[in-house]
Amino acid sequence: MSAATPTAQSASAAAGRRVSARVGAISESATLAVDAKAKALKAAGRPVIGFGAGEPDFPTPGYIVDAAVAACRDPRFHRYTPAGGLPELKQAIAAKTLRDSGYEVSPSQVLVTNGGKQAIYEAFAALLDPGDEVIVPAPYWTTYPESIRLAGGVPVEVVADETTGYRVSVEQLEAARTERTKVLLFVSPSNPTGAVYPREQVEAIGRWAVEHGLWVLTDEIYEHLVYGDAEFSSLPVVVPELADRTVIVNGVAKTYAMTGWRVGWLIGPQDVVKAATNLQSHATSNVSNVAQAAAIAAVSGDLDAVAEMGRAFDRRRRTIVKMLNEIDGVVCPEPEGAFYVYPSVKALLGKELRGRRPATSVELAEVILEEAEVAVVPGEAFGTPGYLRLSYALGDDDLVEGVSRLQKLLAEAV
The missing domain is CATH 3.90.1150.10 (Aspartate Aminotransferase, domain 1)
Known part of the structure; x- marks a missing residue:
């Protein structure tokens, strides 16, 4: 036989x-x-x-909890709301982004998600075709490579260690780039290392991405948690030419002690945000309205x-x-x-x-x-x-x- x-x-x-x-x-x-x-x-x-x-x-700060309690009693929030997020939350996120990062976006560039993880997956799903490569600096947060693979992409690791403060160089990134490279993942401040890239290094990496026509997914969820002389720098603010090829991921979890509320968001070009919103409309529909109301109070309030x-x-x-x-x-x-x-x-x-x-x-x-x-x-x-x-x-x-x-x-x- x-x-x-x-x-x-x-x-x-x-x-x-x-x-x-x-x-x-x-x-x-x-x-x-x-x-x-x-x-x-x-x-x-x-x-x-x-x-x-x-x-x-x-x-979670009391004024945020109070906003959620009020939302529970509002019949408006007992029903479906737009899959991409409450309009007032999208507006508040746009205003918060301008206030905190100096980056001006419209509400139509915002998608509210069930936590940062959903934002990351939906961003990669909207950007990647099978076989597209994503450069992933390591050490990396555990979810990044899994989201890339689930979206059909291929994570390509670039390793930094304690001798460089866990920061990768442009030379390392260039050595990892191939004709299949489509996206650079950029995270500062970093989970798991706590590394923060200085502004000049952010600029160098951004200009390298522009030169090679790459997309960048940048996770800014720890933007307010920096210490000493370190400063947070938002990539599309430092390199404005990259704005049309950048997706920002963020959320209320770490900044406002709201890990269990599950509210994140992504910000990007309107076509990418629309595609990710379409995906979310079939996957989960809207984020919990009560949690969204709490998030409005969080991002609109002061940072005390x-x-x-x-x-x-x-x-x-x-x-x-x-x-x-x-x-x-x-x-x-x-x-x-x-x-x-x-x-x-x-x-x-x-x-x-x-x-x-x-x-x-x-x-x-x-x-x-x-x-x-x-x-x-x-x-x-x-x-x-x-x-x-x-x-x-x-x-x-x-x-x-x-x-x-x-x-x-x-x-x-x-």
Whole structure:
């Protein structure tokens, strides 16, 4: 008998597959998985301290909650509203963008989404055809490559490390560019590293993108969380020639302690926003009207509460960097933005620790959770093994206690 043809083999494999290859290839969010495991252990009575999720420990400011309560009682918000967002929220987002970034856009360039993740996916879905390449600086947030692949694109990683402050250079980007490159992903301030690109480097990267006719997707969700002398720079403001090929992703989650409200948005050229809106009209329709009403209050209000949270994050940032750098084998650069540290633990790998020799940062994170009852996210989740990400968006006492446990445990590594 003759062997089955490749076509027949592939048809047979597809017939036996219960989940599509496209969706089956998507991995679970590592940060959410770590957070879920930490919460499960806490529920079981273990005194776990979680540095996993990027979630402010502050409550949503009261005036925002009050706006949501009022919206609950308004029959207008008990019905469907436009898939692309409440007109008054789109107007408020445009006004906020001009106020905070100096970037003038019209409400028709705004799409309100169910959190930043939906904005990222819909932007890539609107821009990419199968095989289009997206340059992705690493370390990267776990969702970026998965969204690119789900949209049919190919993520091309460009790795930076602690020696450059986790910032990639134009030369690195150019080395990664091919004839299939369509989009550059640009994130500053960065998750997971807290890196902030200085204005001159933002300009150089923007002009490189213009020169090669590339699109840029820039995630600005940590725009207000910068420290010391660092300053946030919005790419299409620094390089106006790039505005017609730039999509901005943002949201209320981090700035206003509203992670659970699920309101994000994308800003871009009208044709791209219209295409993404069409997609959303079939995927989810409108974002919760109550959450949108809360978001109007958030983006229209002053930034006093944001500044107060920022001062607390800055204090915690300095504390966690100092304490981590006191551990032999840990090298922790000082982040300039967001609320994460991304220390290298490569010098600890392979050393004996409580009878085990963790060879990867995944294995080290497991030992830390089991032995110190501290949850951290391994660098593999962000495309760079040998590192750990810790969020310092948790209370001061828990932060000190958690890092003290790390100090005590990792001091035993030999």
